[in-house]
Amino acid sequence: ADWAAAFANIDGVRVALYFDDSAEFAAALFGAWHAGKEAVLPADALPGTWHRLLGLVSASASDAGVVQGLPRVQPTASAPAPAVWPELDPQRIAVHVFTSGSTGVPELIPKRLAQLAAEVRALEDCFATRIGRGCVHASVSHQHMYGLPFLVLWPLASGRAFSSRRLGFPEDIRHALAITPDAVLVTSPAHLKRLPEQLDWTPGRARLAAVFSSGGPLAGDALALCGRALGQVPIEVYGSSETGAVAWRQREDGRDTHWQPLPGMTVRIAGECLQMAAPWLQDSGWQDSADRAVADGAGFALRGRADRIVKIEEKRVSLDAFERELVSTGLLLDARAVVLAGGRSRIGIVAIPNAAGWALHDADGRRAFSQRLRAVLATSAEAVVLPRRWRFSWALPLNATGKTTTAALLALFDPRRPHARLLEHT
Numbered sequence: 001a002d003w004a005a006a007f008a009n010i011d012g013v014r015v016a017l018y019f020d021d022s023a024e025f026a027a028a029l030f031g032a033w034h035a036g037k038e039a040v041l042p043a044d045a046l047p048g049t050w051h052r053l054l055g056l057v058s059a060s061a062s063d064a065g066v067v068q069g070l071p072r073v074q075p076t077a078s079a080p081a082p083a084v085w086p087e088l089d090p091q092r093i094a095v096h097v098f099t100s101g102s103t104g105v106p107e108l109i110p111k112r113l114a115q116l117a118a119e120v121r122a123l124e125d126c127f128a129t130r131i132g133r134g135c136v137h138a139s140v141s142h143q144h145m146y147g148l149p150f151l152v153l154w155p156l157a158s159g160r161a162f163s164s165r166r167l168g169f170p171e172d173i174r175h176a177l178a179i180t181p182d183a184v185l186v187t188s189p190a191h192l193k194r195l196p197e198q199l200d201w202t203p204g205r206a207r208l209a210a211v212f213s214s215g216g217p218l219a220g221d222a223l224a225l226c227g228r229a230l231g232q233v234p235i236e237v238y239g240s241s242e243t244g245a246v247a248w249r250q251r252e253d254g255r256d257t258h259w260q261p262l263p264g265m266t267v268r269i270a271g272e273c274l275q276m277a278a279p280w281l282q283d284s285g286w287q288d289s290a291d292r293a294v295a296d297g298a299g300f301a302l303r304g305r306a307d308r309i310v311k312i313e314e315k316r317v318s319l320d321a322f323e324r325e326l327v328s329t330g331l332l333l334d335a336r337a338v339v340l341a342g343g344r345s346r347i348g349i350v351a352i353p354n355a356a357g358w359a360l361h362d363a364d365g366r367r368a369f370s371q372r373l374r375a376v377l378a379t380s381a382e383a384v385v386l387p388r389r390w391r392f393s394w395a396l397p398l399n400a401t402g403k404t405t406t407a408a409l410l411a412l413f414d415p416r417r418p419h420a421r422l423l424e425h426t
Helices: 002-008 022-034 047-051 113-131 147-158 170-179 220-230 319-327 355-364 366-378 406-411
Strands: 014-018 038-041 059-062 093-098 108-112 135-138 183-187 208-213 235-240 244-249 266-270 273-277 287-296 299-305 309-312 315-318 332-340 346-353 389-392
Touching (some): 002 059, 014 022, 022 038, 022 147, 108 113, 113 147, 113 208, 135 147, 170 183, 266 287, 315 319, 319 332, 319 346, 332 406, 346 355, 346 366, 366 389
Parallel strands (some): 014 059, 038 093, 135 183, 183 208, 346 389
Antiparallel strands (some): 093 108, 235 244, 266 273, 273 287, 287 299, 309 315, 332 346
16 A cells, blocks of 8 residues: 555656565555556666666666666555555556566566466466465566566465565575475576585475476486485476466476476467467467477477577578587586677687586696587588687676576677686685
């Protein structure tokens, strides 16, 4: 009621919301809706992110401080609550979220309340039996289209408890699981692949009802690590900011199990790309995706993104294939390929060596190590398309949602930026 009264005094329809506290965020979100506002959800509180909102929103509400150039909304003290809350119009735009930026510049995507409600209903239909009345904890933010439904909207709609504080460190996750009966953990590969095995996870294993992971594929070694630390492998959720949740899988045996569409989601393969239809998508018809897929039993298997097929010197190159081949050498934990701008398009590689890779890097030198990796790619690609520039690092750059964006990768190749290898703290 306090937030609704505060937003009612603001001109304009769109307001920016950013909160670390999930309970305060939920109150502000529903208050904005009942004041007839549309909530715009920035992914983080960085100045550049907020600068992009100027001209898009009329005001902001945040626990991250004052935003320069935007009126700040604060809840009215003890505003009277209506005797009966009016029903919200399901066809009104409820939120605007940004794409992750992992394949380009982030774009704004509108979501109607009916879309959000339909997705939440599908999650309940699919997973209610698994999680029971579990309390939801999260290491991801509610500011995007994975955390928003899983951490806030679904628990509220189903009457489950959720933690208002984000679990930023493995020690926080361990403590939350140890003290919460039937805990549900909503997390991402960025967090799961860094679970320290030296921590004692035993107290939380028996209490853990389910683990959800989204935001990218989970590597096989990280999957095994989850099994050892948490006593179960995660339910992986496939989706995007544009589509919301699409499908799920749980790889108990570590194999590349096919994805199963959520209840209400229909998928088909058109050409080589996935198409989908569901009540929570933007249009009522079939929606195209850039994800290549093949039918696999009752579901489908993904085969990389079609928009990551690029032309270098008039030759078609799969950036996904380059990354897979580099990781298959056994010398890298991860690798990302990007197209570098310039007079001629060239491919750059950001590589994360493992212990064996760093040993070769240090023994033979950076140039010899990159040539060794380049030679692997040369067995299946012409010389003219092979990567010319390399960056070796201890970890990929991650944003607040655990994503590695194209902009962050390209920044590593900026000639104005000093390139130094940071020593790993042990």
